[in-house]
Amino acid sequence: MGPPPGAPFCQEVPGKFPPRQGILWVCDRGKEGDSVDWKKRRRILWGAWALALGLAVSAWFVSLPDVPALPAGQTAAALPPKGYLALTFDDGPWPKTTEALLDGLAQRGVKATFFLVGEQVADHQDTVRRMADEGHQIGLHTWHHVSLQGMTREEIAAQLGKTQQTIQAVVGPEELMLRPPYGFVDETLKQWAKTPIVCWSVDTEDWKDQNVERIVQTVTQQAEDGDIILMHDIFETSVTAALACVDRLMAQGYYFVTVEELFALRGEVPQEGGVYLSLPPKT
Numbered sequence: 001m002g003p004p005p006g007a008p009f010c011q012e013v014p015g016k017f018p019p020r021q022g023i024l025w026v027c028d029r030g031k032e033g034d035s036v037d038w039k040k041r042r043r044i045l046w047g048a049w050a051l052a053l054g055l056a057v058s059a060w061f062v063s064l065p066d067v068p069a070l071p072a073g074q075t076a077a078a079l080p081p082k083g084y085l086a087l088t089f090d091d092g093p094w095p096k097t098t099e100a101l102l103d104g105l106a107q108r109g110v111k112a113t114f115f116l117v118g119e120q121v122a123d124h125q126d127t128v129r130r131m132a133d134e135g136h137q138i139g140l141h142t143w144h145h146v147s148l149q150g151m152t153r154e155e156i157a158a159q160l161g162k163t164q165q166t167i168q169a170v171v172g173p174e175e176l177m178l179r180p181p182y183g184f185v186d187e188t189l190k191q192w193a194k195t196p197i198v199c200w201s202v203d204t205e206d207w208k209d210q211n212v213e214r215i216v217q218t219v220t221q222q223a224e225d226g227d228i229i230l231m232h233d234i235f236e237t238s239v240t241a242a243l244a245c246v247d248r249l250m251a252q253g254y255y256f257v258t259v260e261e262l263f264a265l266r267g268e269v270p271q272e273g274g275v276y277l278s279l280p281p282k283t
Contacts, residue, residue, distance in 0.1 A: 083225025
Protein backbone atom coordinates (compact mmCIF):
# COMPACT_ATOMS: atom_id res chain seq x y z
CA MET A 1 0.00 0.00 0.00
CA GLY A 2 1.12 3.56 -0.58
CA PRO A 3 2.22 5.96 2.15
CA PRO A 4 -0.13 8.29 4.00
CA PRO A 5 0.04 12.00 3.03
CA GLY A 6 3.24 13.69 4.20
CA ALA A 7 5.11 10.42 4.72
CA PRO A 8 8.84 10.29 3.95
CA PHE A 9 9.38 8.85 0.50
CA CYS A 10 12.10 7.75 -1.92
CA GLN A 11 14.27 9.65 -4.38
CA GLU A 12 14.69 8.99 -8.07
CA VAL A 13 17.86 7.55 -9.63
CA PRO A 14 17.95 7.72 -13.47
CA GLY A 15 19.96 5.48 -15.79
CA LYS A 16 21.10 5.12 -19.41
CA PHE A 17 20.93 2.81 -22.41
CA PRO A 18 24.13 0.97 -23.42
CA PRO A 19 25.34 1.27 -27.05
CA ARG A 20 24.44 -1.30 -29.71
CA GLN A 21 26.69 -3.94 -31.21
CA GLY A 22 26.97 -5.57 -34.63
CA ILE A 23 28.77 -8.46 -36.38
CA LEU A 24 31.40 -8.23 -39.13
CA TRP A 25 31.85 -11.14 -41.55
CA VAL A 26 35.01 -11.70 -43.65
CA CYS A 27 35.25 -14.09 -46.62
CA ASP A 28 37.39 -14.70 -49.76
CA ARG A 29 37.61 -16.89 -52.81
CA GLY A 30 40.25 -17.79 -55.45
CA LYS A 31 40.28 -16.76 -59.12
CA GLU A 32 39.90 -19.14 -62.07
CA GLY A 33 43.16 -19.74 -63.95
CA ASP A 34 45.43 -19.06 -60.98
CA SER A 35 48.50 -21.26 -60.83
CA VAL A 36 48.83 -23.67 -57.91
CA ASP A 37 51.69 -21.61 -56.41
CA TRP A 38 49.80 -18.35 -56.73
CA LYS A 39 46.73 -19.95 -55.20
CA LYS A 40 48.85 -21.04 -52.24
CA ARG A 41 50.34 -17.56 -51.90
CA ARG A 42 46.87 -16.00 -52.24
CA ARG A 43 45.48 -18.28 -49.54
CA ILE A 44 48.43 -17.47 -47.24
CA LEU A 45 48.06 -13.72 -47.83
CA TRP A 46 44.29 -13.79 -47.36
CA GLY A 47 44.66 -15.95 -44.27
CA ALA A 48 47.15 -13.56 -42.68
CA TRP A 49 44.99 -10.56 -43.52
CA ALA A 50 41.83 -12.22 -42.16
CA LEU A 51 43.63 -13.24 -38.96
CA ALA A 52 44.92 -9.72 -38.35
CA LEU A 53 41.53 -8.19 -39.07
CA GLY A 54 39.80 -10.77 -36.90
CA LEU A 55 42.05 -9.99 -33.94
CA ALA A 56 41.43 -6.28 -34.36
CA VAL A 57 37.66 -6.74 -34.58
CA SER A 58 37.67 -9.08 -31.58
CA ALA A 59 39.56 -6.55 -29.48
CA TRP A 60 37.09 -3.83 -30.46
CA PHE A 61 34.04 -5.93 -29.54
CA VAL A 62 35.52 -7.02 -26.20
CA SER A 63 35.60 -3.36 -25.17
CA LEU A 64 31.84 -2.93 -25.72
CA PRO A 65 29.27 -3.74 -22.99
CA ASP A 66 26.70 -6.48 -23.53
CA VAL A 67 23.35 -5.42 -24.94
CA PRO A 68 20.40 -6.80 -22.95
CA ALA A 69 17.99 -8.94 -24.93
CA LEU A 70 14.37 -7.91 -25.34
CA PRO A 71 12.06 -9.33 -22.68
CA ALA A 72 11.10 -12.97 -23.24
CA GLY A 73 7.79 -13.33 -25.03
CA GLN A 74 7.85 -9.73 -26.30
CA THR A 75 9.95 -10.02 -29.45
CA ALA A 76 10.18 -7.25 -32.03
CA ALA A 77 12.42 -6.21 -34.90
CA ALA A 78 13.24 -2.88 -33.26
CA LEU A 79 13.11 -1.22 -29.88
CA PRO A 80 9.62 -0.27 -28.74
CA PRO A 81 8.55 3.26 -29.67
CA LYS A 82 7.40 4.08 -26.14
CA GLY A 83 9.84 2.26 -23.84
CA TYR A 84 9.95 -0.10 -20.87
CA LEU A 85 7.79 -0.42 -17.76
CA ALA A 86 8.23 -2.51 -14.61
CA LEU A 87 4.97 -3.86 -13.20
CA THR A 88 5.34 -4.70 -9.49
CA PHE A 89 3.03 -6.36 -6.96
CA ASP A 90 3.11 -6.18 -3.16
CA ASP A 91 1.69 -8.16 -0.23
CA GLY A 92 1.36 -11.61 -1.80
CA PRO A 93 1.39 -14.36 -2.54
CA TRP A 94 -2.34 -15.03 -2.26
CA PRO A 95 -3.30 -18.32 -3.92
CA LYS A 96 -6.47 -17.46 -5.81
CA THR A 97 -5.60 -13.97 -7.02
CA THR A 98 -1.86 -14.47 -7.51
CA GLU A 99 -2.40 -17.67 -9.49
CA ALA A 100 -4.96 -15.92 -11.72
CA LEU A 101 -2.48 -13.08 -12.28
CA LEU A 102 0.31 -15.51 -13.17
CA ASP A 103 -2.02 -17.20 -15.68
CA GLY A 104 -2.78 -13.86 -17.35
CA LEU A 105 0.85 -12.75 -17.46
CA ALA A 106 1.90 -16.10 -18.94
CA GLN A 107 -0.69 -15.76 -21.71
CA ARG A 108 0.79 -12.37 -22.62
CA GLY A 109 4.46 -13.33 -22.28
CA VAL A 110 4.96 -10.68 -19.59
CA LYS A 111 7.32 -10.82 -16.60
CA ALA A 112 6.64 -8.88 -13.39
CA THR A 113 8.26 -8.31 -10.00
CA PHE A 114 6.64 -9.60 -6.80
CA PHE A 115 7.60 -8.22 -3.38
CA LEU A 116 6.50 -10.93 -0.97
CA VAL A 117 5.45 -10.97 2.66
CA GLY A 118 7.42 -13.67 4.48
CA GLU A 119 4.57 -15.29 6.37
CA GLN A 120 2.61 -15.56 3.12
CA VAL A 121 5.55 -17.30 1.45
CA ALA A 122 5.67 -19.89 4.20
CA ASP A 123 1.99 -20.74 3.61
CA HIS A 124 1.99 -20.69 -0.21
CA GLN A 125 5.28 -22.10 -1.39
CA ASP A 126 3.93 -23.62 -4.61
CA THR A 127 2.83 -20.22 -5.86
CA VAL A 128 6.24 -18.72 -5.08
CA ARG A 129 7.96 -21.61 -6.83
CA ARG A 130 5.78 -21.01 -9.88
CA MET A 131 6.76 -17.32 -9.94
CA ALA A 132 10.43 -18.23 -10.07
CA ASP A 133 9.94 -21.03 -12.60
CA GLU A 134 8.10 -18.67 -14.97
CA GLY A 135 10.83 -16.02 -14.86
CA HIS A 136 9.33 -13.40 -12.57
CA GLN A 137 11.52 -11.47 -10.15
CA ILE A 138 10.97 -11.98 -6.42
CA GLY A 139 11.76 -9.43 -3.71
CA LEU A 140 11.37 -8.74 0.01
CA HIS A 141 8.40 -7.00 1.66
CA THR A 142 9.18 -7.86 5.34
CA TRP A 143 7.83 -10.78 7.35
CA HIS A 144 4.67 -9.19 8.81
CA HIS A 145 4.17 -6.22 6.44
CA VAL A 146 5.38 -3.71 9.03
CA SER A 147 6.94 -0.31 8.57
CA LEU A 148 10.72 -0.46 8.86
CA GLN A 149 10.95 3.23 9.66
CA GLY A 150 12.43 3.84 13.10
CA MET A 151 13.55 0.23 13.57
CA THR A 152 16.96 -0.63 14.94
CA ARG A 153 19.57 -2.56 12.98
CA GLU A 154 18.60 -5.76 14.80
CA GLU A 155 14.88 -5.30 14.13
CA ILE A 156 15.50 -4.67 10.43
CA ALA A 157 17.70 -7.76 10.22
CA ALA A 158 15.02 -9.88 11.87
CA GLN A 159 12.28 -8.77 9.46
CA LEU A 160 14.38 -9.07 6.31
CA GLY A 161 16.58 -12.01 7.28
CA LYS A 162 13.72 -14.34 8.10
CA THR A 163 11.87 -13.38 4.91
CA GLN A 164 14.97 -13.86 2.78
CA GLN A 165 15.71 -17.27 4.27
CA THR A 166 12.13 -18.43 3.73
CA ILE A 167 12.09 -17.32 0.08
CA GLN A 168 15.49 -18.82 -0.66
CA ALA A 169 14.44 -22.12 0.92
CA VAL A 170 11.72 -22.29 -1.76
CA VAL A 171 13.44 -20.93 -4.89
CA GLY A 172 17.14 -21.28 -4.11
CA PRO A 173 19.77 -18.55 -3.79
CA GLU A 174 18.45 -15.31 -5.22
CA GLU A 175 19.47 -11.67 -5.01
CA LEU A 176 16.40 -10.13 -3.37
CA MET A 177 15.67 -6.41 -3.63
CA LEU A 178 13.57 -4.69 -0.96
CA ARG A 179 10.24 -2.90 -1.23
CA PRO A 180 9.67 -1.28 2.20
CA PRO A 181 6.01 -1.33 3.25
CA TYR A 182 4.31 2.04 2.68
CA GLY A 183 7.50 3.30 0.99
CA PHE A 184 8.89 4.40 4.36
CA VAL A 185 12.66 4.83 4.20
CA ASP A 186 15.06 6.36 6.72
CA GLU A 187 18.84 6.53 7.06
CA THR A 188 19.01 3.46 9.30
CA LEU A 189 17.22 1.37 6.70
CA LYS A 190 19.46 2.60 3.88
CA GLN A 191 22.51 1.74 5.96
CA TRP A 192 21.45 -1.75 7.05
CA ALA A 193 19.12 -3.04 4.33
CA LYS A 194 22.11 -4.59 2.50
CA THR A 195 20.10 -4.57 -0.74
CA PRO A 196 18.69 -2.05 -3.24
CA ILE A 197 15.46 -0.38 -2.09
CA VAL A 198 12.81 -0.24 -4.81
CA CYS A 199 9.89 2.15 -4.42
CA TRP A 200 7.66 3.33 -7.28
CA SER A 201 6.82 6.21 -9.59
CA VAL A 202 3.21 5.25 -10.46
CA ASP A 203 0.96 4.49 -7.47
CA THR A 204 -2.33 2.94 -8.56
CA GLU A 205 -3.79 3.07 -5.02
CA ASP A 206 -5.64 -0.06 -6.10
CA TRP A 207 -6.32 -0.98 -2.48
CA LYS A 208 -8.44 2.12 -1.82
CA ASP A 209 -11.54 1.76 -3.96
CA GLN A 210 -10.77 -1.43 -5.94
CA ASN A 211 -12.25 0.28 -9.01
CA VAL A 212 -10.92 -1.41 -12.14
CA GLU A 213 -11.57 1.41 -14.61
CA ARG A 214 -10.05 4.09 -12.37
CA ILE A 215 -6.94 1.96 -11.79
CA VAL A 216 -6.51 1.36 -15.52
CA GLN A 217 -6.99 5.05 -16.25
CA THR A 218 -4.41 6.02 -13.63
CA VAL A 219 -1.76 3.72 -15.08
CA THR A 220 -2.37 4.39 -18.76
CA GLN A 221 -2.41 8.16 -18.26
CA GLN A 222 0.65 8.35 -16.00
CA ALA A 223 3.01 5.64 -17.27
CA GLU A 224 6.19 6.74 -19.03
CA ASP A 225 9.38 5.03 -20.13
CA GLY A 226 11.24 3.67 -17.09
CA ASP A 227 8.37 3.86 -14.61
CA ILE A 228 7.92 1.35 -11.79
CA ILE A 229 4.21 0.69 -11.24
CA LEU A 230 2.87 -0.28 -7.81
CA MET A 231 -0.04 -2.72 -7.53
CA HIS A 232 -1.18 -5.51 -5.19
CA ASP A 233 -1.89 -9.11 -6.17
CA ILE A 234 -4.27 -9.75 -3.27
CA PHE A 235 -7.39 -8.20 -4.87
CA GLU A 236 -9.36 -9.66 -7.77
CA THR A 237 -9.96 -6.14 -9.08
CA SER A 238 -6.22 -5.49 -9.13
CA VAL A 239 -5.62 -8.61 -11.21
CA THR A 240 -8.29 -7.58 -13.71
CA ALA A 241 -6.92 -4.03 -13.87
CA ALA A 242 -3.30 -5.13 -14.19
CA LEU A 243 -4.00 -7.35 -17.19
CA ALA A 244 -6.09 -4.61 -18.81
CA CYS A 245 -3.19 -2.18 -18.30
CA VAL A 246 -0.79 -4.63 -19.89
CA ASP A 247 -3.03 -5.04 -22.94
CA ARG A 248 -3.52 -1.29 -23.45
CA LEU A 249 0.08 -0.29 -22.87
CA MET A 250 1.52 -3.07 -25.02
CA ALA A 251 -0.80 -1.91 -27.80
CA GLN A 252 0.76 1.55 -27.40
CA GLY A 253 4.26 0.12 -27.83
CA TYR A 254 5.47 -0.46 -24.27
CA TYR A 255 7.36 -3.54 -23.12
CA PHE A 256 7.02 -4.94 -19.59
CA VAL A 257 10.18 -6.04 -17.78
CA THR A 258 11.23 -6.97 -14.27
CA VAL A 259 12.98 -4.37 -12.12
CA GLU A 260 16.34 -6.10 -12.53
CA GLU A 261 15.83 -6.19 -16.31
CA LEU A 262 15.09 -2.47 -16.23
CA PHE A 263 18.37 -1.86 -14.43
CA ALA A 264 20.21 -3.87 -17.09
CA LEU A 265 18.51 -2.05 -19.95
CA ARG A 266 19.51 1.29 -18.45
CA GLY A 267 23.09 0.18 -17.84
CA GLU A 268 22.66 0.82 -14.11
CA VAL A 269 24.13 -1.30 -11.32
CA PRO A 270 21.75 -1.29 -8.32
CA GLN A 271 23.49 -0.27 -5.12
CA GLU A 272 22.96 -1.58 -1.60
CA GLY A 273 20.95 1.03 0.27
CA GLY A 274 20.23 2.91 -2.95
CA VAL A 275 16.63 4.09 -3.27
CA TYR A 276 14.96 3.88 -6.68
CA LEU A 277 11.60 5.21 -7.85
CA SER A 278 12.06 4.79 -11.59
CA LEU A 279 14.77 4.27 -14.20
CA PRO A 280 14.08 6.64 -17.11
CA PRO A 281 16.49 6.91 -20.04
CA LYS A 282 19.11 9.63 -19.84
CA THR A 283 18.54 12.50 -22.23
